[in-house]
Amino acid sequence: MTMFKYRIRNILLLLLVVLACSCASTIKVREANTTVPEQYRGQSIDTVNSALVNWKNFFSDVHLIALIDTALVNNQELNIFLQQMAVAKNEIKARKGEYLPFLNFGASAEVEKVGEFTRKGAIEKNLPVRESEAFPEPLSNYTLGLTASWELDVWKKLRNSKKAAVMDYLATVEGKNFMVTNLVAEIADAYYELVALDNQLAIIEQNLEIQQNALHIVRLQKQAARATELAVKRFEAEVLKNISGKYGIKQQIIETENRINFLLGRQPSQIDRASGNFMESVVDALSAGIPAQLLSNRPDIRKAEFELGAAKLDVKVARANFYPSFGLKAGVGLEAFKPKFLTSTPESLLYSLAGDVVGPLINRNAIKAEYNSSNVRQLQAVFEYEKTILNAYLEVVNGLSNIENLKKNYEFKNQQVDALTKSIEISNKLFQSARADYMEVLLTQRDALESKIELVETKKEQLKARVVVFRALGGGWK
Known part of the structure; x- marks a missing residue:
């Protein structure tokens, strides 16, 4: 055997030894369970989905639309995330350059x-x-x-690394979309909170006028010896209580305005809003579609899906480290x-x-540890993906149920307000004719005020629940 053939044989034997030592056991990781029910409970099977509606068409308040438009340009957190997207995009270029x-x-x-x-x-x-x-x-x-x-790149380690970077970038894109839909929902939530506070403040001021009139009558009755000083003081205390509450609501209005200003990325300023017709706001029906549409409409689900894809590729990259x-x-x-x-x-x-x-031959503990960790991270991504799907489905189910129950709640609250509003006038007449005592008047006014405040709260919760379902269905980012 010539010296050349002898060297070739030794080189081949060495390569076989290296390849044999490079073999790594494959860890079996189960596939993610993406099955969802065919329909939402109590909903018909219909693919019409409100999540596909552009958010500008979903909201009818021009002031709210203007606020959201401003936030999508100036919100600092969103802009920070856009820079993270740019970093992820540059990582793709860096990984691509490694196999050239x-x-x-x-x-x-x-x-x-x-x-x-x-x-x-x-x-x-x-x-x-x-x-x-x-x-x-x-x-x-x-x-x-x-x-x-x-x-x-014989084992496609570098190419898989680049593909993983692409998956990570797509995950950041979906993360940005998820941030947008949450930002839209958060501004709408704060806006409805603000106009509801305006209406509550107006109700308290109207009620104060009624109570001050009642206080004036009680004072006149005391002068005529038809009422006691106790009645006067109780009416005065009720008036002072509502005046104090008025300033508490004014503080909440300032804080809510500033919360919106923060989301808009600007200094504290007046928030333009339409509060006068708040109670007449119509809560339009939503089309939930079918649960399977969540997999394509929800950005957080798509983000988890891309992260799972990146984790699978990371396992292949870690496995390729065993090979020469x-x-x-x-x-x-x-x-x-x-x-x-x-x-x-x-x-x-x-x-x-x-x-x-x-190729690695001896002391491959670091490579084995990284390979095992990659498999663990892949399994974590599987659980995260499944958890995100389950959470999305439950959010929609809870939101649809909430809309239906709030609708019934509002109907009965409205009837309660009508009855108590009429009882104020009745109690005042009875009190003036000495057929009712002052406590009945006080309690009637107090109950009427609380019921009106609760009615405003219910209307606010109706509007917010509609936004919650819109977001849960995957709307708000298109």
Whole structure:
């Protein structure tokens, strides 16, 4: 056997040993369960879905639409997330560049003086380069050339890494969409809170007028000896209580306005709003579609899906670390100890070509640990994906039920307000004719005020519940 064949055989045997040692056991991870019921409870099977409606068409209040438009441009948290998207996009370019050849340009200059009583020094001292040129002392060296390196992506480690970066970027896109839908819902929630507070403040001021009139009558009755000082003080206390409550609501209005201003990314300022027709706001019906549409409409579900895809690719990348990597290196350039010799070719020409195979053989604990961790992270992504789907379905079910119950609640609350509003006038007449005592008047006014406040709260909750379902269905980001 010739020496060449002997070396080839040894190289092949070494490669087989490396490949055998590179084998890693595959960890089986179950697939995610994405099954959902065919329909929502109490809903018909209909693919018409309100989530597909543009949010500008979903809301009818022009002031609210203007606020959302401003927030989508100026909200700091959203803009921060947009920068994260840019980082994720640049990561794709970086991963893509890793499996392409690298070409570098280089130039160098150095000076070296070695001792004469050394092997290299003796050669430089006694060996002339040409008859007219001896080695200079100290010896200079000038290099100019190109170098190239390329890792052959045999096991698709680099390509899978790039695909994982793409998945991560798509996950950030869906994360941005999810942030947008939450931002739209949060502004709508705060806006309805604000107009509801305006209506509550108006109700308290109207009630104060009624109570002050009643207080005036009680004072007149006391002067006529038809009422006591106790009645006067009780009416005064009720008036003062509602005046105090009025300032509490004013503070809530300021805080709610500033919460909206914060979401809009601006300094505290007046929030334009339409509060006068709040109680006449119509709560339009929503089309929930079918649960399967959540998988494509909900940005958080799509985000979890892309994160799961990235986690699966990370497992493949971690597994590829067990296998040897193949690399090629090449270089071409000019080298001489004087600049004037750089152009003297072929004497100054240099070139190189090398290939290498590097693989883990002993002490692979770090690689095994990373591979096991990648599988664990993949399993976590599976659970996260399933949890997100389940949470989305339950949010829609709870929201639809809430809308229906609030509708019935509002109907009975409205009847209660009508009855108590009429009872105020009746109690005042009975009190003036001495057929009812002052406590009945006070309690009637108090109950009427509380019922009106509760009716405003119920209307607010109706509007907010509609927004909650719109967001839960995956609307608000289109």
